[in-house]
Amino acid sequence: MQLTQQYRCFEGEQRIYTLDSQVLKTKTKLGVFLPPQALLGQPCPALFYLAGLTCTEETFSIKAHAQRLAAQLGLIMITPDTSPRGEQVAEGDSWDIGQGAGFYINATQTPWAEHYQMESFIADELYDWVNQNLPIQTQKIGIMGHSMGGHGALTLAFKYPEKFKSVSAFAPICAPSQCPWGEKAFSQYLGTEQSDWKKHDATALIQAKGAVFKEILIDQGLQDQFYAQLNPALFKQVCAQVGQSLTLREHVGYDHGYYFIQSFIDEHLQFHIVQLEH
Amino acid sequence: MQLTQQYRCFEGEQRIYTLDSQVLKTKTKLGVFLPPQALLGQPCPALFYLAGLTCTEETFSIKAHAQRLAAQLGLIMITPDTSPRGEQVAEGDSWDIGQGAGFYINATQTPWAEHYQMESFIADELYDWVNQNLPIQTQKIGIMGHSMGGHGALTLAFKYPEKFKSVSAFAPICAPSQCPWGEKAFSQYLGTEQSDWKKHDATALIQAKGAVFKEILIDQGLQDQFYAQLNPALFKQVCAQVGQSLTLREHVGYDHGYYFIQSFIDEHLQFHIVQLEH
Numbered sequence: 001m002q003l004t005q006q007y008r009c010f011e012g013e014q015r016i017y018t019l020d021s022q023v024l025k026t027k028t029k030l031g032v033f034l035p036p037q038a039l040l041g042q043p044c045p046a047l048f049y050l051a052g053l054t055c056t057e058e059t060f061s062i063k064a065h066a067q068r069l070a071a072q073l074g075l076i077m078i079t080p081d082t083s084p085r086g087e088q089v090a091e092g093d094s095w096d097i098g099q100g101a102g103f104y105i106n107a108t109q110t111p112w113a114e115h116y117q118m119e120s121f122i123a124d125e126l127y128d129w130v131n132q133n134l135p136i137q138t139q140k141i142g143i144m145g146h147s148m149g150g151h152g153a154l155t156l157a158f159k160y161p162e163k164f165k166s167v168s169a170f171a172p173i174c175a176p177s178q179c180p181w182g183e184k185a186f187s188q189y190l191g192t193e194q195s196d197w198k199k200h201d202a203t204a205l206i207q208a209k210g211a212v213f214k215e216i217l218i219d220q221g222l223q224d225q226f227y228a229q230l231n232p233a234l235f236k237q238v239c240a241q242v243g244q245s246l247t248l249r250e251h252v253g254y255d256h257g258y259y260f261i262q263s264f265i266d267e268h269l270q271f272h273i274v275q276l277e278h
Numbered sequence: 279m280q281l282t283q284q285y286r287c288f289e290g291e292q293r294i295y296t297l298d299s300q301v302l303k304t305k306t307k308l309g310v311f312l313p314p315q316a317l318l319g320q321p322c323p324a325l326f327y328l329a330g331l332t333c334t335e336e337t338f339s340i341k342a343h344a345q346r347l348a349a350q351l352g353l354i355m356i357t358p359d360t361s362p363r364g365e366q367v368a369e370g371d372s373w374d375i376g377q378g379a380g381f382y383i384n385a386t387q388t389p390w391a392e393h394y395q396m397e398s399f400i401a402d403e404l405y406d407w408v409n410q411n412l413p414i415q416t417q418k419i420g421i422m423g424h425s426m427g428g429h430g431a432l433t434l435a436f437k438y439p440e441k442f443k444s445v446s447a448f449a450p451i452c453a454p455s456q457c458p459w460g461e462k463a464f465s466q467y468l469g470t471e472q473s474d475w476k477k478h479d480a481t482a483l484i485q486a487k488g489a490v491f492k493e494i495l496i497d498q499g500l501q502d503q504f505y506a507q508l509n510p511a512l513f514k515q516v517c518a519q520v521g522q523s524l525t526l527r528e529h530v531g532y533d534h535g536y537y538f539i540q541s542f543i544d545e546h547l548q549f550h551i552v553q554l555e556h
Contacts, residue, residue, distance in 0.1 A: 008531035008533065009540065010540075062341055063341075067343075255285060259286065263288045263346075266346075
């Protein structure tokens with residue numbers, strides 16, 4: 001582990017670490033925002049943010065505009081990269097598969113299985129690393145994400161509710177088994193057996209597991225250029241069926257990008273703080 | 279003029295325009311944030327932001343995190359590119375000269391003079407364009423900038439106080455005649471006659487013109503990696519000599535980048551609103 005970049009920010013620190021990941025079998029970068037309280041050594045609640053296709057560990061810290069309120073709330077932000085990377089890591093033939101497109105699952109198929117173990121990396125290796133190395137209140141860790149990372153946040157929360165106590169998303173891929181992005185990624189990473197896909201599909205997972213969280217918050221832009229990939233209505237329907245409380249806010253005029261995210265990021269941080277503190 | 283990108287943001291709109299500039303003799307891009315009040319057609323105060331070396335019309339809108347408060351305050355943000363660009367425009371041999379490094383002056387020397395007329399572009403052509411095309415309260419326009427753009431903001435404010443009613447800067451190049459960046463740019467753009475340089479040097483300008491503004495706000499990080507290029511102490515000394523009120527805030531731990539800027543951007547917006555409204 002190496003602290004490779006650090007910037008003073010709202011009396012806290014925006015950091016980039018480089019980790020030598022055993023799970024990913026490659027070096028990987030990690031963004032961390034430490035609020036001033038954490039710099040003083042006070043244990044703080046923490047929030048994982050999983051980014052979308054083509055993004056990196058830096059996208060959130062530059063574009064989401066969360067540090068101001070995270071500093072006020074005393075919230076640690078943890079922003080991993082979206083896939084393993086490196087010369088020895090399979091690349092993929094386009095922006096929606098391979099590097100930058102890990103989908104937060106453990107691949108079982110060649111050539112991906114060797115490095116693409118993002119689920120285990122996030123939920124085990126990185127989760128343990130941040131708890132051992134940052135002043136985190138271990139019972140107050142939430143998870144959120146955007147697009148592919150919204151899929152990641154919802155699925156990891158339902159797979160590991162003992163680890164993630166609150167969950168929210170911006171424009172998540174709610175049913176990857178039923179959209180082109182997910183069909184491409186799942187068939188390449190997991191193979192063609194559709195029953196394997198269901199374990200990593202938020203809509204199918206909630207249908208199988210039932211209500212787990214007190215509340216889920218999702219924000220969705222109605223001018224989202226990728227709306228057809230996201231299926232929020234399917235997710236809403238399943239939440240209603242199983243009694244999982246969901247606040248799905250639909251916003252006229254907003255698209256899929258970070259100008260949308262920055263507009264509502266404060267409310268997500270506040271949502272998590274309320275969920276984690278109560 | 280073409281509106282080439284628009285994004286809903288805090289119920290306002292982040293826009294990118296492409297202008298066919300007569301002054302720059304090339305197309306140039308322009309970032310504009312319109313707060314919700316402006317979208318409703320209400321005249322609003324406006325603030326020019328001039329970016330630093332290597333930046334573009336988009337840097338501010340992505341990295342400075344100003345839209346939240348600009349939307350609340352009803353403040354239009356105008357963010358031009360940092361130089362003329364295009365295949366026919368002289369490029370320069372490094373990142374601190376030529377494209378991305380226009381220094382907000384009118385070049386007189388070959389090969390720069392043909393396109394590098396950033397002072398006239400900002401203070402005349404663009405100034406007129408925004409007043410004609412955006413719902414701006416023409417008596418309530420301020421200017422701010424960062425680094426090279428801080429130099430630009432301070433010098434344009436003192437050259438055109440009838441146009442810019444308030445001025446602030448982050449880590450400005452306060453005395454370009456006396457630092458390597460400025461010496462390189464001024465000798466190439468203006469020639470070797472040092473008396474010409476003084477007209478475009480904030481410290482020299484204030485010495486010549488005396489106090490003009492009720493107050494100037496400058497924020498400076500004390501871990502700024504380019505501190506030796508900036509000379510805030512010279513500027514402070516000259517302001518004191520001529521009776522120009524200056525608030526120079528020095529911040530322990532902060533560097534030259536946008537994590538510094540985002541930490542204090544709200545206070546600049548508030549400063550300008552107070553200056554413009556009173």
